[in-house]
Amino acid sequence: MRVYLDHNAGTPLDPKVLAAMSETLADMPGNPSSSHQFGRAARARLEQARAQVAALVKVQPRQVVFTSGGTEANNFALHAVSAQRPLGRLAVSAIEHPSVLEPARALAQAAGWSLDLIAADGEGRVSAQALQAALRPETRLVSVMLANNETGVLQPVAELAERARAAGVAMHTDAVQAAGKLEVDFEACGVQLMTLSAHKIYGPKGAGALIFDKSLEIAPLLHGGGQEHGLRAGTENIAAIVGFGVAAELAAERLGEQARLQRLRDQLQAQLQRHRQVTVFAANAPRLPNTLQFAVAGLDGETLLMQLDKAGIAVSSGSACASGSSEPSHVLLAMGVDAELARGAVRVSLGRDSTQADIDRLLAVLAEKIEWLNQAAQVAGW
């Protein structure tokens, strides 16, 4: 039995997405920049996908710039603003994904920018007060994610954006984990830049988007041909973008399915919390319906992951982008979690293919491990 509970790292492709991509791959030699019939056919598919992605976050198609994924879009967002403004400061939440934190650090190390980390509280929330405390007169850009990839905690982005706007600072939000799991409305968020990714919403790896407010002047990260209205050079990855479009349309239609995932998640959480050794992180914060991060005191996260993997269960120790690393999660550390407990972190992220049987299987294997721990403790007289 293979149990895949790592949907925040990547989702399987929806069959409808696969069908649309296969058709595009097989029958689309044209470069969408070419003016002949083959080029026009490719362009038409590209623009259809742009409208589908725009609809997911309720913007106009021309506010969508396609990228190679969420990481490029996050790098692009920071570059888009920093390259247009005088040197200054970036205010980035301490719990951002590495694809926001690392380009911010690179701007600080190599390009003369200064970086202020916005603190998160013990429940993994970035408050308006914390943002206010990080803002300086030279702050040019704020970046706070809509939902955290590890804990699943939702951030009060609209409220934060109001503070940023009052201070005259542009704001970006990484909505990669939120999109498809809850309704995301770009205008209602009040931000000027938003990142989306296809492969977290049953679309393909290799496609993402930066959504932008038309009042914001932005600088391209990739230079070359005039693709994407001069904002992102490079022949468009038509097949992946077509898949992204279909996935975006399906995601909007299927938001209702999240209630079932939340019931499964809540049930998993309740069962885990019956063990005194288990800590569920950010248990009291508003969270994504599909995500649960916990640790078992005394069990190392990477070891537990390997044991679960042997039992056919795929979960994560946090971000897939940092897996294999023995460093405790920067998200949990920012929440004030003890480093040793943080090393035990396991993230379970459900998806539309997740079943009651998956949860039962995970609970059974975890109960075994915890029971083993209890017996070992008794023997040792802990």
Place this chain on the structure above:
Amino acid sequence: MRVYLDHNAGTPLDPKVLAAMSETLADMPGNPSSSHQFGRAARARLEQARAQVAALVKVQPRQVVFTSGGTEANNFALHAVSAQRPLGRLAVSAIEHPSVLEPARALAQAAGWSLDLIAADGEGRVSAQALQAALRPETRLVSVMLANNETGVLQPVAELAERARAAGVAMHTDAVQAAGKLEVDFEACGVQLMTLSAHKIYGPKGAGALIFDKSLEIAPLLHGGGQEHGLRAGTENIAAIVGFGVAAELAAERLGEQARLQRLRDQLQAQLQRHRQVTVFAANAPRLPNTLQFAVAGLDGETLLMQLDKAGIAVSSGSACASGSSEPSHVLLAMGVDAELARGAVRVSLGRDSTQADIDRLLAVLAEKIEWLNQAAQVAGW
């Protein structure tokens, strides 16, 4: 009858590439950064593709960094070196693709770098003398392509690399158009950086690579997770990369097929040259076997393109990345071609699906247009 003669802009997907990609898309939910079975399965496919791409240009797999395409790899190459060196000068040939010229201009405009354009001669060649004339003590990077995308002219990269090396300057070559059309050996080229793209060799759009010499320290362009040994963050586009790998393997096996394309191209050229109004650009230079660029004096290139398109024939006015623009080709202008003649430029690029019938059809339609031109000239008493 649909006649596709724009393979330098994009090739149809090879059926074997499509099959490998479809399998990967359908059965690969895992993120290759994840340590569980799903992640390991994805990683294994990724590394297989890396070995296949490495073999195409005779390097070790660890010298391959996958990107979202040729444009990203070219931007990356310029950034990789400029971010590691003190401010200085870039020497870039005047006939480079926009994805080299534009990031070089952006570095010059925004980051304090200076840009020297290396001249091309009337046959579209960049000579060692021209490079030597462009080198300055502060030159940090040279970039000259292996084969030009418009004229098809091959550049003496090994000779140029020797001059660069003698001057202690790193060298990059854009091999996007050369790979798959002629044997490309990274070591023999003598460069430190090389760009490849999948969708010019019957692979998918959305995958490319930067090949690097291990002695060169390079800075990432995209920051975030530790993918690609920390050199290119972002979840890998597994399906496209798998397709790239298969395409690279097939390209190496099929180099012998180019002889047939060259015969077709030479025949097309001979027929065209029988018309006194036709100029074939760089006719006497060593060129890619599949490429022919010409102009008919008195016929506007974009208009001719549209007429050919109506007849079901897809060709290009030069780079697809600049199509729709009324500016004459920067490549032809750099060769000293008169701007009016350059506006007439039409590029024909053959591929493995090209047939004698395609060439006959193109020649028939072109002969009609030229005949019409002759009659108009007679009537007007030109």
